[in-house]
Amino acid sequence: MTRILLLGGTTEASALARALADSGADAVFSYAGRTKAPMAQPLPTRVGGFGGVPGLVRYLRAAGITHLIDATHPFAAGMSRNAIAAAGETGVAYCALERPAWVAGPGDDWHHVADMAGAVAALPDDPARVFLAIGKQHVADFAAKPQHHYLLRLVDAPDGPLPLPDAQAVIARGPFTTDADRALMADHRITHIVAKNGGGAGARAKLDAARDLGLPVILIDQPALPPRRTFDSAKDVMRWLGHATDRGV
Ligand code: 3Y8
Ligand code: NAP
Numbered sequence: 001m002t003r004i005l006l007l008g009g010t011t012e013a014s015a016l017a018r019a020l021a022d023s024g025a026d027a028v029f030s031y032a033g034r035t036k037a038p039m040a041q042p043l044p045t046r047v048g049g050f051g052g053v054p055g056l057v058r059y060l061r062a063a064g065i066t067h068l069i070d071a072t073h074p075f076a077a078g079m080s081r082n083a084i085a086a087a088g089e090t091g092v093a094y095c096a097l098e099r100p101a102w103v104a105g106p107g108d109d110w111h112h113v114a115d116m117a118g119a120v121a122a123l124p125d126d127p128a129r130v131f132l133a134i135g136k137q138h139v140a141d142f143a144a145k146p147q148h149h150y151l152l153r154l155v156d157a158p159d160g161p162l163p164l165p166d167a168q169a170v171i172a173r174g175p176f177t178t179d180a181d182r183a184l185m186a187d188h189r190i191t192h193i194v195a196k197n198g199g200g201a202g203a204r205a206k207l208d209a210a211r212d213l214g215l216p217v218i219l220i221d222q223p224a225l226p227p228r229r230t231f232d233s234a235k236d237v238m239r240w241l242g243h244a245t246d247r248g249v
Pocket of ligand 2: 007008009010030031032033034047048049050051052053055056071072073075076077078079080082135196
């Protein structure tokens with residue numbers, strides 16, 4: 001009997017959830033609970049951490065999960081490492097729905113850095129106007145360069161004052177569009193963009209807008225993950241599951 005746990009939080013995870021629901025699969029969708037009102041999914045949904053690897057192992061066993069699908073964001077490395085470990089410990093079938101990193105094309109002015117510290121270091125010393133499109137969790141890292149004006153984009157309104165002396169937040173949940181991102185950056189006279197190389201379509205707009213405006217992008221590389229079975233489309237994951245259900249796993 002196939003029972004699936006889908007670790008979500010991305011556009012691709014939502015597409016897979018739709019395919020699983022349409023196929024009548026017995027599946028549970030999982031959010032971390034990072035945002036106040038995550039988008040509803042067409043599957044029974046659980047919200048919140050599991051409690052590290054031990055908590056996830058307990059959940060997999062208690063819920064009778066036979067297949068664990070990691071469709072989290074490439075920067076959700078902690079969750080992905082835990083999922084690999086828990087699948088190994090329990091023998092639950094595992095795959096990741098992975099989206100390839102973005103690759104620069106003609107006209108792109110991208111500066112690749114290894115991590116958040118590298119992104120801070122890559123900003124100029126002279127005051128600039130920076131579109132910090134990396135969410136909320138790492139904004140405080142940029143307090144090391146307070147001379148810049150920062151435009152933040154957050155999913156939820158900040159609870160308290162922003163940890164930067166000269167910052168303004170727009171509240172929006174993607175997916176975003178190139179036209180809207182181009183207008184946003186022009187209106188705010190942005191000179192630099194900082195972004196994670198998240199891949200996928202849902203966050204790509206700002207990069208295309210940056211190229212149109214001739215702006216440099218500081219792009220943070222995806223964290224490295226242990227080797228794992230990956231697919232790059234919901235279709236391939238469904239085929240993998242289909243074989244499993246054909247064999248009556
Ligand atoms: C809680 C679920 C869907 C999923 C949509 C994708 C696209 C829009 C682009 C910018 C970049 C950023 C951020 C971003 C994008 C999609 C996808 C994606 C980037 C939601 C969601 C959850 C989160 C968590 C949130 C993080 C933050 C990162 C904002 C829902 C909307 C910046 C990543 O306030 C916080 O603490 C936010 C935290 C992790 C990164 C950070 O460090 O702050 N995503 N994003 C998920 C959960 O609880 O499990 O609320 O509906 C999902 C989506 N965000 O179903 O269509 O697939 O990438 N998410 C980045 O790429 O840098 C925004 O502004 O241009
Ligand atoms: P993370 O740093 O890798 O994970 C930290 C902890 O959050 C995990 O150990 C786990 O807690 C919990 N967690 C993460 N994802 C979970 C999920 N889908 N279901 C249940 N628990 C989860 O994760 P993150 O980068 O904060 O990402 C959190 C969520 O936002 C994920 O769903 C991810 O797909 C989504 N997201 C993240 C980004 C990003 O830039 N990081 C971008 C877009 C979407 P326990 O150890 O207690 O189990």
